[in-house]
Amino acid sequence: MTEVSIEQLTKDYGTHRAVAGISVRIRDGEFISLLGPSGCGKTTTLKMIAGFEDVSSGAIRFDGRDVVNVPAERRDIGMVFQNYALFPHMTVAGNLAFGLEMRKVPKVQMQERIARVLDMVQLTSHADRYPRQLSGGQQQRVALARALVIEPKILLLDEPLANLDAKLREEMRVFIRDIQRRVGITTVYVTHDQAEAMTMSDRVVVMFGGRIAQCGSPSDIYEKPSSIEVAQFVGQVNLMTMVVEERLADDRVRLSGPLGEAVVPNPHALRKGERVTVALRPEAIDISVTGPGQSATVLSSHYSGSLMDYRLQLADGSRIDVQTFPRQRFAEGDSVHVHAPADRYWLLEDAE
């Protein structure tokens, strides 16, 4: 269907640069998330793609054609808003018909398409209801249906799950992802929720301060974040200083640190004795009573149903976070041993 190419896209509000020259190529049928804290420029970027915000400089191409000067109503996009923005004076069917009327679709065909999309979002029996008669989750599905029924070139979603409760949110993630796969539409999804971005996307674009901090598959972002900022945004992370022990034959280096040894790739040609910052996810650390590993003391523990979060103090006084399944539990003050396999560490690119 449509490939979206964003080139050096910039948005200035007076002297404030909200989006600073970002470039992304979104492949045909790809589901891409713009992930970042509020004010990082993700929503502004989405609005520029939709045509609701003027572009200060740069290009947005749909299949090679620059749409920067095309008004929103002629860009052929489907958009789902955070508060759904369903038309309150129209029924569900009326909301869906609106976009088709604008496209002058013949009546019979219109009804067929509405019926098909309503079936897809499982709301066939609600066609004659008004938005105020629907639950939040149902309104969400109508908003999705309204965006899809016009068969747009691309689908844009602006934090569509932010107003739903936790359980529904998880259901809707799978639901939206399934529908997107089935329709095969190029999709841009804006969220500040890393779990949402991880579970739904083909690729995640992490943004900070109007720039792209990292762009990659969810597992790349989580397992090989390019900076401390990214690592911390997409999950908890332990940072520690380690010393280079030796350069290994296959262009890797062996490091030693408070938790033992680590083996990481060596892109910066590190030499023996250099100090580097490495990162380690809390769930990559094993915790046991007898070892193997370094001894540590439990400072605090938090139970969250399926997981346990511990904060531990190592022999050298440094602290680390560990996350485990609550099969074995430790209390405050317990002496334990912690160990992390050497290949679980990664070197931070911006480390010295």
Next chain:
Amino acid sequence: MSRIVFTVYCLIIYAFLLAPILVVVGASFNAGAFLTFPPQGLSFRWYGVFFNNEVFLRAIKTSLWVAAVSTVISGIIGTMAAIYFVQFAGRLKDGVRIAMMAPLLLPEVLTAIALLFFVYAIGIGTQTMFAMIVGHVLITLPFVFINVSTSLESYDPAWSMAARSLGAGAFTRFRRIMLPLIKPGVIGGCLFAFIISFDIFTISFMLKSVGTATLPIQLYDYLRTNFTPEAAAVSTLSVVLTLVVVVVTEKFLGLRIHRF
């Protein structure tokens, strides 16, 4: 205890507001030759006199015409101003509001005199209805503006954006989405405009062309020399006319607020 006091208080206020109207209505059914209350015998005598009085009938027609024209003009300008005010004014918001409300803050007589000088200065004068209608629009505009702004405050700009993403141009967005959703405010504002225009005295008095009079002016003229129950009959009819306008509007256009 305090509820009883409050209820009594409200009843007294209503009594003061409504009693004079009831007295006028009662007096209009007077069978005698003078405007008195309680009426001396009941009859439709003075209604008969009124319906044969060319001067009053012409005045009512003039009033209705002026009110209708000014309401349409006020409705259009006031609605556009409200949309600008709520959605686009930004930092100018306070200034726009004060400017729009200014006709209410100034004494009507000052506005009237200023307009009178103005229309003669620019050579339009008061030979036509133009000056009077400008005056009526000026006075009624704030009522449309306030009512429409209030409904627009609960209008979510995302609705317009959604319509836009679905392919609707600016005019379609206004006609299909915004107007139906702010309709109660627009109609409410226009009703106010109509009723107030129908009732304006000072502006009409200053800016009327020779030989044309609106109902309030004609009534004033009449009461200077006569004191018959015909004046009460005219007043009663104008109250009824106003009520008819409200009821018909409610029936055919709907005043009820859209509930979401």
